[in-house]
Amino acid sequence: MQLTKFSDYGFRVLIYIALLPANRLANIDEISEAYGISRNVVNKVVHQLARGGIIQTKRGQRGGFKLLKQPETINVGDIVVLLEPTLNIIDCTSPHCNIVPACRLKHIFNDASEAFVRELKNYYLSDVIKNKNVELRTILEIE
């Protein structure tokens, strides 16, 4: 059981942006290069983060994107809910399971999924990068 790559990359992108100096906009190329992941994926992730109101994009030659809020107020649980295609842990439809009408497994996994997100809601983007700002900045070669 794992997060999709989409969420994984979403976090990598957010970490990068959170480490930038104030007022510096990020761009697709530098993030793609910093992590060695494709521009295309970074682009899709950025689009979804903007749709979800976590980052703000500015078009044009001097454009780019930045966090809409402080890392201290961007909740890890909210990020996962925004980026994961589904938190229905068990998929009774593919292939269709014939006992769905009588099976209680889906409800049990819904409870567990809620416990998972509840735990994540204790954390913020600031916790992900906490006390490590300098080190992370160095690894990512952010100046």
Add this chain to the structure above:
Amino acid sequence: MQLTKFSDYGFRVLIYIALLPANRLANIDEISEAYGISRNVVNKVVHQLARGGIIQTKRGQRGGFKLLKQPETINVGDIVVLLEPTLNIIDCTSPHCNIVPACRLKHIFNDASEAFVRELKNYYLSDVIKNKNVELRTILEIE
């Protein structure tokens, strides 16, 4: 974020066996047929459930398999831990993420994964089939 098909089918297999009359052994063919899933997958799942001490297999022409314990004592959390290849929710290795040494995301997701399993540990195989025995048996055409 979803369980693997392997775990999903593992539960389907366990539900089927739990519904059988006492002393009746299950076999691969009937389970494969009841759910419309491949013999090969059922076989692999049964092998892993036997390795994990949840079911007991008997070889030979009159062979088959049955639960080793009562459904009331087979824990849903334990089943997931046995069947899922990983509960490391985020995979920092594929592709390798260069900020691993400084990133706290893995620890945060470990906490959430533990909360997930902790919630599942409140449930037993008997809860999955609770109050629905007759209905489930009918759907699966178990006599």
